[in-house]
Amino acid sequence: MTVARTAVAVSAPPRVAISWLGRTGLRVSRVGLGLAGLGRPAYMAPGRDQDLGPDRSVAAMRDRCHMLLDAAHAMGVKYIDTARSYGLAEQFLTDWWNLRGLPDRALTVGSKWGRLYMGRWQLNPPVHEIKQLSADVLRRQSEESSAILGARLALYQVHSATIDSHLFEDREILSELVRLRERGICVGLTVTGPRQAETIRRALEVRLDGIRPFQTVQATWNLLEPSADGALAEASASGWGVIIKEVLANGRLTDRYGGDRLNELRAYASERGVGVETIAAAAALAQPWADVVLSGALTCAQLRSHALALDVEVDPDQFASLAEPASDYWRQRQLLPWT
DSSP, X not given: OOOOOSOOOOSSOOOOOEEEOTTSOOEEESEEEEOTXXXXXXXXXXXXXXXXXXXXXXXXXXXXXXXXXXXXXHHTOOEEEOOTTSTTHHHHHHHHHHHHTOOTTSSEEEEEESEEEOOTTOSSOSOSEEEOOOHHHHHHHHHXXXXXXXXXXXXXXXXXXXXXXXXXXXXXXXXXXXXXXXXXXXXXXXXXXXXXXXXXXXXXXXXXXXXXXXXEEEEEOOSSOOTTHHHHHHHHHTTOEEEEEOTTGGGTTSTTTSOGGGHHHHHHHHHTTSOHHHHHHHHHHTSTTOSEEEEOOSSHHHHHHHHGGGGOOOOGGGGGGGOOOHHHHHHHHHTOOOO
């Protein structure tokens, strides 16, 4: 691959390219905005105290979320990622949408079911969230999401599926997912953990009376944890939409928190007049199977740095030495504090 070595011009607001989410018919943007860190006071990412300040009230977090949604909309972002477990994220999104007077399908919204927010708007609760993948939870949470988002809900995903999740053999859950498809809502799953590739391949095999319940997959992929790339390529080839999350490895692929290990990446970024975060996002965008790369930005500057990645050409193989064994990566991720 020929790699561009000219600095990226940053004076004009970056515009995000538009694409399609696999064969779902959903119109998305190459860069999407994730609301995991914007709908609740605590999340697994370092530096939130610096980015957000001490005021984590509902009003302050709503204002922050609306500010990021305004910035994303101005850049042409068409995909917004949320979930039932993201605190008040679905409600914040709906409030913003109503205030701006946008048509129902002006943006594509993906939400998720299967995790319950337990934090009660506290910074240090005993438990922040729990996973419950059951048909009862699916029915309840899909009704809640639909009540809040209405016709704006375009994609509903299983939250944090793993290879040992019983949902792949649970006919009641699969039947509910097919019913969602019959209502015109696309169905997908998000995957997590060191066996993401196995989970994706198992999901590709699932049929209910000849119907494939799943149409999309959202997976962790970044320069430290690329182990799902082969399975994601297979999912894309089968027509699934592919969404990439945690492209900055929950802060580990940032200039602030990456440490000396990222010195080569820093030098590479500096040559191009951008930051480490832009190169990390560009590496994900360079994957031919990636339809959407999510930004978990908390500030407009962070969102801009991710959008600029569209203008930077990167050969991810150049940084293959950064990759960690998947088991080591996920073990370290489990130790990250909620801030």
